[in-house]
Each structure stands twice: as C-alpha cells, then as structure tokens.
Amino acid sequence: MAELSHIAELKSDSAKRRERAIQNLTATDLTDAQVIEQLQNIVSADPMEYARVAARAQLLAAGQTPRASVAPIQVKQEDASKPAIFAIGYFGILIICVCVAIGVIGFLAFSAPQIGNIFSRVTNGLAP
Numbered sequence: 001m002a003e004l005s006h007i008a009e010l011k012s013d014s015a016k017r018r019e020r021a022i023q024n025l026t027a028t029d030l031t032d033a034q035v036i037e038q039l040q041n042i043v044s045a046d047p048m049e050y051a052r053v054a055a056r057a058q059l060l061a062a063g064q065t066p067r068a069s070v071a072p073i074q075v076k077q078e079d080a081s082k083p084a085i086f087a088i089g090y091f092g093i094l095i096i097c098v099c100v101a102i103g104v105i106g107f108l109a110f111s112a113p114q115i116g117n118i119f120s121r122v123t124n125g126l127a128p
Contacts, residue, residue, distance in 0.1 A: 010038040015048035022054040030062035040067050 006029055009021030022039065029035050042055035044067040052069055059066045108115075 007034055015051050018051045019054050022058055043067055
C-alpha cells in the first residue's frame, strides 16, 4: 500500500505539487489501487494539462488504460493573483498616506491661530 503522503500529494491544491508527486511515483507505488484511482481522477478531471499528461504517462507505464479526459476547466494560472494583491496593497498604502496628509493639513488649519499666538508671544518676549 502506498504511503499516505503520496495520496495527499496527488490530492494537493497545487497543480505543480501534483505533477511532482506523479513524476516521483515508483513502480511499487503504481501497483497500489488508491494511487491508480487517484491518477485516473487526475487524467479525467484535473484542470491543468501538464498534470493530466504526467498522470496519463504514469498510467501507461503501469500498463493501465487512462480514462477519457473531460473538457479542461479554465482556471487562473497559479500565482496569477499576486499582481492584484500587490495593487491592492499599493493603493491601500496610498489611501492611508492621503488620509494622513489631509489630517495633518486639517490639524494645522485648525490650530494655526494658536501657533501664531505662540510665535507672537515669543518674539514679543525677545524684543528689548
């Protein structure tokens, strides 16, 4: 019986991890019914072409007939959302900076008369 780690890797959310697990299967692993079933599932329904191709090759090497593939599901490429996350973070920081600047300007506008009075008293106190 194959180790549970092989099955867990074959069921991973990461297509690259699934592909790596498929490529690392040994001849002994390919005799396990659970591994064969998981490879059949990958061949028939995995959204990533390269994982389906790797699983098909391993099944053929094990003397198994791969199931027919269903139409590939269109999904985003892995890590395709990183630019979006960067943009959200960038604009979030930009909004914080604008709010801080508006707050500082508002504070100075509100306290300008008091600051002016302090400077007037200081300069009047320094005059001979």
